[in-house]
Amino acid sequence: MNTGSGVLRAWVPGAQYRLLALDGRDLHGPGTVTDEAVAIGGGGRADLEVTVPDDGGSVRVRLGSQSVLVGPGDDAPDGDDPRTTLDLLTYGTPTDVGFDPRAADRRFDYAIGRRPGFVAGRPGLQWTINGHTYPDVPMYVVSEGDVVQMTLRNSSGQGHPMHLHGHHLLVLSRDGEPSTGSPWWTDSLELAAGESYEVAFVADNPGIWMDHCHNLPHAQQGLVAHLAYEGVDTPYLLGGDADNAPE
Numbered sequence: 001m002n003t004g005s006g007v008l009r010a011w012v013p014g015a016q017y018r019l020l021a022l023d024g025r026d027l028h029g030p031g032t033v034t035d036e037a038v039a040i041g042g043g044g045r046a047d048l049e050v051t052v053p054d055d056g057g058s059v060r061v062r063l064g065s066q067s068v069l070v071g072p073g074d075d076a077p078d079g080d081d082p083r084t085t086l087d088l089l090t091y092g093t094p095t096d097v098g099f100d101p102r103a104a105d106r107r108f109d110y111a112i113g114r115r116p117g118f119v120a121g122r123p124g125l126q127w128t129i130n131g132h133t134y135p136d137v138p139m140y141v142v143s144e145g146d147v148v149q150m151t152l153r154n155s156s157g158q159g160h161p162m163h164l165h166g167h168h169l170l171v172l173s174r175d176g177e178p179s180t181g182s183p184w185w186t187d188s189l190e191l192a193a194g195e196s197y198e199v200a201f202v203a204d205n206p207g208i209w210m211d212h213c214h215n216l217p218h219a220q221q222g223l224v225a226h227l228a229y230e231g232v233d234t235p236y237l238l239g240g241d242a243d244n245a246p247e
């Protein structure tokens, strides 16, 4: 798990691996990966399968500058980051996802930008969501059972691992290029600067959920929105006299 602010890269020097799951959701038909790294955004999780050699040796899984040995041996081949990245848009094979993401009941935009402004009384170059600064960000409102499509865009100049609580997002496309591999379910979607993603999910978990940047300093600076279900309320207020901040 990567709790830092950057993107963690994982690779297996000198051996093949398969990426079995991402953010706790299995990938369908994951193929063998050679000389490519998995890129994991802040808070993201990846399950790698490696095969330990028959000779009692080990396999090294590199996690950035650190590494983990898998197997009984106390050494294993090492190697630098292959510098190519496994593309989850094409990895694995398609399968049914149980709903039609194109038949959306709600469509939302989550456009991340940056402009001068005030958050919690402090001036600065603030993150914006659809042009608003936190906490003056309208909630995304759904009804239970809705199929929701959301377009995430990032023109803020920095990368953001976007994390929706309580749900997994199905990636439909990146920069207009459709997903053609395994269904790519994620709850921590890294948006590089300039990228846009189309995602979909089923609103099947009533509550009021944060949908925020998992780089927590960014969340503290206001890169936070909420997904609210109709009919669900809370006594807790954001900001104001209550001075309530979710991060």
Ligand SMILES: [Cu+2]
Binding pocket: 159, 160, 161, 213, 214, 215, 218, 219, 223
């Ligand atoms: Cu961020």
